[in-house]
Amino acid sequence: MSKSALSTFRAKEEEIEKKKMEVKEKVQAQLGRIEEETKRLAFIREVYIHTYICICFGSWIYFFRMELDALADPMKKEVSVVRKKIDSVNKELKPLGQTCQKKEREYKEALEAFNDKNKEKVQLITRLMELVSESERLRLKKLEELSKNIETIRIA
Secondary structure, eight states: OOOHHHHHHHHHHHHHHHHHHHHHHHHHHEEEEEEHHHHHHHHHHHHHHHHHHHHHHHHHHHHHHHHOOOOOOOHHHHHHHHHHHHHHHHHHHHHHHHHHHHHHHHHHHHHHHHHHHHHHHHHHHHHHHHHHHHHHHHHHHHHHHHHHHHHHHHHO
């Protein structure tokens, strides 16, 4: 695997990780809003209950009940919208997570193949060095023999 392909692969992995983090941050933000809205609804319900108990007259009770219902209804709708958005984001997260896992597996497989080829290369280089050394040794031996032959011819 070439360096450029590996760097491209890593860049894509980083991009997936970045998108994953963005979606996660969005979900966290939505969850924070839901918690706030839930607290506000609890407060409104509490006020509603206290108001209901404190006011004894029917017309006042009816008036405050209407006012509190008007406050509670928009909150319910907004909470519903936020929950739907969370469901939507969760649906988007699932395939992104699967893609991320797939890319991680592909990366590990590519890295393993790269390491195997690298080991093979090192073995071949080692074998080449052995062959070159052996060749040089044999050439030196042959040169020594030729030198001895020349010496014997000179003496004779």
